[in-house]
Amino acid sequence: MKPIKVGLLGFGTVGTGVVRIVEGHQEDLQRQTGAPIEVAKVLVRDLEKQRNLRISSDLVTANPWEVIRNPEIDVVVEVMGGIEPTKGYILEALEQGKHVVTANKDLMALHGPEILAKAAEKGCDVFYEASVAGGIPIIRTLIEGFSSDRITKIMGIVNGTTNYILSKMSQEGADYAEVLAEAQKLGYAESDPTSDVEGLDAARKMTILATLGFHSKVALSDVSVKGISNVSKEDILYGKKLGYEVKLLGIAERKDDSISVSVQPTMVKMSHPLATVNGVFNAVYVYGEAVGETMFYGPGAGELPTATSVVADLVRVGKNMGLGVAGRSGLMAYKEKKLKSDEEIASKFYILLHVADKAGVLHKITEVFSDQDVSLESVFQQPNPAIPQAEIIIITHNAIQASMNKVLKQFETLDVIHEIKSVYRVEG
Amino acid sequence: MKPIKVGLLGFGTVGTGVVRIVEGHQEDLQRQTGAPIEVAKVLVRDLEKQRNLRISSDLVTANPWEVIRNPEIDVVVEVMGGIEPTKGYILEALEQGKHVVTANKDLMALHGPEILAKAAEKGCDVFYEASVAGGIPIIRTLIEGFSSDRITKIMGIVNGTTNYILSKMSQEGADYAEVLAEAQKLGYAESDPTSDVEGLDAARKMTILATLGFHSKVALSDVSVKGISNVSKEDILYGKKLGYEVKLLGIAERKDDSISVSVQPTMVKMSHPLATVNGVFNAVYVYGEAVGETMFYGPGAGELPTATSVVADLVRVGKNMGLGVAGRSGLMAYKEKKLKSDEEIASKFYILLHVADKAGVLHKITEVFSDQDVSLESVFQQPNPAIPQAEIIIITHNAIQASMNKVLKQFETLDVIHEIKSVYRVEG
Structure with a gap:
């Protein structure tokens, strides 16, 4: 059976883990892909560096094009990170008809649509399970x-x-x-x-x-x-x-x-x-x-957990290659994006205020909430000798973000409030 | 686009959920499968029964063969449960070249290998995500x-x-x-x-x-x-x-x-x-x-969570049909089964004993553990006025199951132990 040849861009923590898993689990992987998975070339920054994992010196190169434009290589696994030159490497690998597996969240968050569009154009798979939450699929x-x-x-x-x-x-x-x-x-x-x-x-x-x-x-x-x-x-x-x-x-x-x-x-x-x-x-x-x-x-991270996700993607590419359907399973985002305004966002809020320790303070504060139609779930007031002022802790009921913004703005004009210490969203 | 025609065996809780999701999410489903999903026939037990969800009377039948041997139907979704006649229906559906999605844990636990072998022989998909842990994929x-x-x-x-x-x-x-x-x-x-x-x-x-x-x-x-x-x-x-x-x-x-x-x-x-x-x-x-x-x-259960898993399997069949690779992704168990003996199983144990409230009891009990080389993580003894006897609660370190069995056997011969109330495995 013709092996699936993999080119690795980067040989740091995750790259080392990928080689370890591919070597250690070869038999189980082959059961699934139907063909052996072989690491054929590895791009490193420094050819002379001492490494934890020894690999044959014919495999390493400092020249990215020996991986990306290598006609033998079927899949490029990108674990070098960063935006440039990485993005250019991935686009060129796709241009060359190679499938891509990447662990690069920065790249997928910023340029995901462009990379996926290029993959669709060239009939290539791009998988990126490892880019979010390491070992969790x-x-x-x-x-x-x-x-x-x-x-x-x-x-x-x-x-x-x-x-x-x-x-x-x-x-x-x-x-x-x-x-x-x-x-x-x-x-x-x-x-x-x-x-x-x-x-x-x-x-x-x-x-x-x-x-x-x-x-x-x-x-x-x-x-x-x-x-x-x-x-x-x-x-x-x-x-x-x-x-x-x-x-x-x-x-x-x-x-x-x-x-x-x-x-x-x-x-x-x-x-x-x-x-x-x-x-x-x-x-x-x-x-x-x-x-x-x-x-x-x-x-969420770590050499082997992240490498698990990378190699699971590699298995998927391998299966798709065997079935002759690689590059055909991508689903592009098809819904028009409509962002909620602050008028449409609602949640509970937690607010911690440092206030003057005198009569009528809580009354003034609750008036502001009331004006903006924000109702309160719980309110605690206590003296804090360390400040020394009083603290008020408030949890609201579900409130419109825009109304909360107005509440906070009005708080800034209230002289009984010395400081708005914290404002957090509340969930669960 | 030619629709994917689905025959439903059973129209109880999960079956109703499947129809609801297929109808309610039709557009999103079609984005993924590339073809509409259409419920074409539904096997029910009682044609006259009043139902929560109305479906056209041409769709329902009390005759299973109108689903299983219906040449129009591509996928049979089995949500009727039980072993017989269900198993026969599924094997016949596969014989007829239909893909199968089932939520039937009893059937897959008892006859999974036979069903998967038949599917492989006929080049059909069998998916069963809903059979374990309902909505969890x-x-x-x-x-x-x-x-x-x-x-x-x-x-x-x-x-x-x-x-x-x-x-x-x-x-x-x-x-x-x-x-x-x-x-x-x-x-x-x-x-x-x-x-x-x-x-x-x-x-x-x-x-x-x-x-x-x-x-x-x-x-x-x-x-x-x-x-x-x-x-x-x-x-x-x-x-x-x-x-x-x-x-x-x-x-x-x-x-x-x-x-x-x-x-x-x-x-x-x-x-x-x-x-x-x-x-x-x-x-x-x-x-x-x-x-x-x-x-x-x-x-783990419920109409819609379970139906979510069934329909996700249906989407997978639909995608595979579109790609022309249905029936080719199954992986059979390939490792020879070797069960551990009690000598090879180890865990911590929790033991609750009712014992005579007198001197030397704990000494006799710890001797038994010591004889079997089971070491103890923690031991509590307290009087229990309700029994009235003493209670001893023991948590062991990791212990061989076979040794624990011997400990319990020896406990039965100790007259200071009135009752072995509980023995549980400990994890975490």
Whole structure:
């Protein structure tokens, strides 16, 4: 049987994992593809570098075209990351008629439609299971498992670094800065953690999930993003007292074909399955009109979990090649994109205010809510000797985002409010 | 475009859901299959019966052959349940060259290999996503999502009735009999609940999952089964004190290609993701060598969740028909089955004993463990004025099943032990 020849772009953590799995599980893989899978060429940055995994020196090259334009190669597996030159390499590989498997969330979030269109034009497969939530097969679940349903909500813990930080803050009552420093020391956070902690990484993944779930080309710029760098240990403490855990959630919602996508720290009710997802684990909660509530949980990153998804995609390409249907199973987003305005977005909110500790303050505050027709589920007021002022913690009923914006604007003009400490969405 | 014509065997809860989804989501379905899906014939038991969903009277028939041997029909969807005459209908449908989608766990657990072999012979697709865990796409996750990995453990809460009962017992501190009666009144348990509460339903589902996960033809008779009818509120109470929830778990394990499959009440550590799966929800935890820990959570039954899985299978058949590859994607179990002996099965155990309240008792008991080389993680002894005797609660370290059997046998000969109240496996 003619082997399926794979060219690897990149030989870092995930690339090494791919080679390990392809070699270690060869017999089981071949049962499924009907042909052996063979790594035929590997693009590396530095030919001289010492590596954990030894591969034959004929296989490595520092010249990308020896992979991309290699007539022997059937499938290009891209695990080098980044936007350029990676995008150019992938487009050229497709141009050359090669199927592509990629783990690149940045690229798929920003240029997914262009890459998928090129693949369709050239009759090639492009699969990217590993780009979201590492080892969790969430992309094929959205495309195939729920092919019969209408998905109306996707909520994801899709960034392991921030989930690790928030879990630690919750478990240990520790400060954000303290836990971040520890995470950096352990290698769970990068030395420049901006992309993770400011929610950008999660936003890219939500772009991909929302596009697939809603059949609509969601762009990264459609996602409203807020990170966790301002989450305080008070927020987590008060949340717990009220029965909530603070999580960085990506939330994609659809109603009557209008959609909204956001990433923000969110108070998640303890009884909700997302509330108990801790540490570097990821989870994606999917609500379908017919199926109801489902959740998919697993490791969000790591050499072997991510490589599992890459090689599962490779098996799929191999099967399609064997059946002669590669490049024919892609489904393009076919629904016109209609974004919800702030008038159409609604949720519960948690608000923490520092206020003057004197008579009539709560009355003035509740008047503002009342004016904007926002009703309140619970209100707590307590003195805080540390400030020293009073604190007011409010959880609203479901409220229109636009009304909440007006409430917050009016709060800024109220002199009894010294500071709007936190405003979070509430779910579950 | 020529429509995909579907014949329905059965028009109960799930059948009605299938028609609702096919009609309600027609446009989205057609985007994926490339052709409309049309329900062309429906086998019912009683032509005169009043139904919630009206369908044209030309579509219904009481004659199964008008569906199975109908030359117009491409796909037979079996949602009537039972073993006979259902099995004969499905084999005849395949004989006639029709693809089959079924939600029938009993049939697939008992006769899956025969049905899949017939399908392979006739070049037909047989899909059965709805047979396990209703709305959770766990079958395609095992087959495709983890195609690259070697799965070593599957643990499932795959029976909603028993999970409802155990959750209620845990939340309300109520007795088994009391909660069962309530569940029967609410329609969550049948008037004869044997198949659910004695673990038989879960065993059938575990047979299917183990066969797929381990590529080995696991038979129902390979599954050791124990139900929940002897779980007491004391077990649940003591479990909680030690940090465990009692769950009916199906557990399939593989080591060096030797496998074991069982269903039993299990003490699940509170921090394990399965511990917080409550009510009628199902969840399947999958451990793969490369991917590590994953879990898939969702509704285990119900009209629309189950129908979602049936229609997703229908979409898959439709796509395969469009691509001309229907009947070519089946993967037969290819590994020889090797069952673990009790010498090869190991786990932690929880044991509750009623003992004489006098000196030297604990010493005699620990001697038995020591003789069999079973070491203990924790031991609690307390007087129980209600019995009135003492109670001893033991959690072992990992112990060989065969050694535990010997311990229990020796316990029966010890006159200081009045009763071995409970012995449960411990996980997490």
